[in-house]
Amino acid sequence: MPEFELPTALEAHEPPEARGLARDEVRLLAGSSAGVSHHRFTELPELLRAGDVLVVNTSGTLAASVPVVGVPMRLHFSTLLPDGRWAVEVRGRDLRPRPGRAGVLPLPGRATATLEEPYTRGRLWSATVRAALPVPEYLQRYGQPIRYPYVRRRWPLSAYQTVFANRPGSAEMPSAARPFSERVVTRLVAAGVQFAPLVLHTGVASPEAHERPYPEWFSVPATTARVVNDARAAGGRIIAVGTTAVRALESAAGPEGRVAEREGYTDLVVTRSRGVRVVDGLLTGFHEPRASHLDLLAAVAEPDTLRDCYAEAVRCGYLWHEFGDVNLLLP
Structure with a gap:
């Protein structure tokens, strides 16, 4: 390489x-x-x-980045898993990955994401998402495109x-x-x-x-x-x-x-x-x-x-x- x-x-x-x-x-x-x-x-x-x-x-x-209600974190929806759960990533104020702990994250529109078990070491979680809409429609309404720190403003x-x-x-x-x-x-x-x-x-x-x-x-x-x-x-x-x-x-x-x-x-x-x-x-x-x-x-x-x-x-x-x-x- x-x-x-x-x-x-x-x-x-x-x-x-x-x-x-x-x-x-x-x-x-x-x-x-x-x-x-x-x-x-x-x-x-x-x-x-x-x-x-x-x-x-x-x-x-997808507009795959959603704010976590009440805390300076965002949830990134990564991949729909074969069992219907989602692989997700939690990011903190500086938008860097947060290993976090298993638990329930409140999302806009009275939705929740329950982090259940690590999907990859230290970064992604398998999560059950509960929302009034199917996840792609939910993201269209509440999400934004994933943006990393080198992109300085929203597009x-x-x-x-x-x-x-x-x-x-x-x-x-x-x-x-x-x-x-x-x-x-x-x-x-x-x-x-x-x-x-x-x-x-x-x-x-x-x-x-x-x-x-x-x-x-x-x-x-x-x-x-x-x-x-x-x-x-x-x-x-x-x-x-x-x-x-x-x-x-x-x-x-x-x-x-x-x-x-x-x-x-x-x-x-x-x-x-x-x-x-x-x-x-x-x-x-x-x-x-x-x-x-x-x-x-x-x-x-x-x-x-x-x-x-x-x-x-x-x-x-x-x-x-x-x-x-x-x-x-x-x-």
Whole structure:
């Protein structure tokens, strides 16, 4: 994995629209064994070729942060669990994780969340939520998008949605797809690049914890499996948009790399030692030092390519986090 320090000056504090850019005008750093090159995201169609497939996550972002009544804390709704409970995270005044103790948290609208048992070590809890509305509707009425300290002010939920979002369920935005716009999608299709949708509802990924991924719900439809399999047979490249798309697609792939229709909870952790069976390239944001996402990137790109990309991104002032710039890793 690349070793680097992230200067605070490279944290994106607001959406690109607040910096005077369209969402598709963020910077794009392309890396492959041939080296690195600098672009705007609007140049993506020139970097791909006819027959390539972009695999996109159509999960929509929830307003997953709710205040706890009477105390300076917030509850982050992470993942709906198979037994109907929710994995949740409690955060304190400074918005850092609070391990807390089991108990009942009062929420707006006379709702409650009962913390029952740890879901991950020290951070997430399994909780029973009681509310007058189903949780997604409850969050729409009482919640706000999850916001970490580097984002200095509130932004509406629309700022956290991608153009592909059509199935709400993610605690945090599948942000690699945020730069896509209708005009870029149109140009890609005109250039012969195909799109293959899937869903993975991503949970909260604490910047402080850098913990391993935990199970998340995904769905790979039959049409996407067919598009990917046909493209691979014809020599096309499969390029995942975001680490969530990698995890979902690889969860639906057999040992020989053939993708099948599949849905459910995946606990797959993609690492360099495990490798990838389907994905050839990846469009992704820039990840923090020592983040577990870097293990997944190392399964797609060569170590030298990753090191070169991150060194160049720091040197040239690329921006990190969900409102930042993007990195295209090609074979």
